[in-house]
Structures are given as structure tokens and as C-alpha cells.
Amino acid sequence: MSKSVINSDKAPAAIGTYSQAIKAGNTVYVSGQIPLDPQTMELVEGFEAQTVQVFENLKAVAEAAGGSFKDIVKLNIFLTDLSHFAKVNEVMGRYFEQPYPARAAIGVAALPRGAAVEMDAILVLD
Numbered sequence: 001m002s003k004s005v006i007n008s009d010k011a012p013a014a015i016g017t018y019s020q021a022i023k024a025g026n027t028v029y030v031s032g033q034i035p036l037d038p039q040t041m042e043l044v045e046g047f048e049a050q051t052v053q054v055f056e057n058l059k060a061v062a063e064a065a066g067g068s069f070k071d072i073v074k075l076n077i078f079l080t081d082l083s084h085f086a087k088v089n090e091v092m093g094r095y096f097e098q099p100y101p102a103r104a105a106i107g108v109a110a111l112p113r114g115a116a117v118e119m120d121a122i123l124v125l126d
Contacts, residue, residue: 001025010060012036015112020061028065028123032078033057034115047084047116051091054119059095067123072101074122081116082107088117 006021006028014020014031021030035043035050036057044053062068077088085105101121111118 006030006061006065008060008064010038010064011057012038012041015041021065023065023125026125028062028067028071028125030058030061030065030121030123032076032118032120033061034112034118036113043113043115048087048091050115050117051084051088054117055091055095058119058121062121062123065123065125067125069095070097071123071125072096072121073124075101075103076120077103077105078108078111078118079105079116080108080111084116 001024003022003024005019006023008020011020011033018031021028033054035053037044037053038057044050059069062071079085079088082105088105
């Protein structure tokens with residue numbers, strides 16, 4: 001099985017020892033995305049804006065891999081405050097259509113750079 005690194009300059013550059021995504025066969029594993037603006041590498045302000053930025057970052061990496069949100073089969077959402085889950089659902093509805101991906105929402109004590117939300121994804125490309 002062939003493996004390749006996926007990179008997009010429309011998503012934040014990796015800030016550690018990881019790749020934005022790895023494509024293995026027809027499966028793409030997208031690293032966790034936090035709400036960094038890819039141009040400034042600064043966190044955007046406000047929970048809804050952070051959620052939108054995370055989806056935009058995921059979208060950029062998915063597109064760099066040759067896919068789209070329709071190809072996401074699994075989405076993990078990490079929140080520092082689970083009371084924000086309804087807002088995540090609302091914003092997610094702007095990006096996804098049925099059939100929706102499998103999903104987990106996990107409450108965590110903290111995220112990198114003080115982010116309120118982080119997401120990672122698995123895509124399967126046809």
C-alpha cells in the first residue's frame with residue numbers, strides 16, 4: 001500500500017512532528033485541526049468563528065487530498081466545553097449533507113494554543 005503526505009497552504013502549517021494528513025491507499029487520515037488562521041497562524045476569536053475555522057481547515061486539507069466533506073466517514077470533535085455542542089451541530093449542518101459521517105464529540109480539559117474546539121477526520125476516496 002502506498003502512503004503519501006498531504007499538505008495545503010490553505011490550512012495551518014503543522015506546528016509539531018506531524019503531517020496535515022496522510023493518504024494510505026484510498027484512505028486519508030487528517031490530523032487534528034484547531035482554529036488557526038492559516039495566514040497569521042493565530043487563533044480566531046469567538047466559539048462560532050473557531051468552529052467555522054476548524055471546518056475550513058479540514059476542508060482545505062480534504063481538498064488537497066482530492067476529496068471533500070462528502071468523503072469524510074469519521075469525524076472526531078474535541079471540545080473544552082460540551083455546552084457548545086449545539087453550536088457545533090448547527091455549524092456542521094452548513095458543511096455536511098446526509099448521509100452524515102460517523103462522529104464522536106469528546107469533552108477535554110484543554111486543547112493546543114487555548115483553542116475551544118479541535119477536529120480530526122478520516123476520508124475514504126473513491
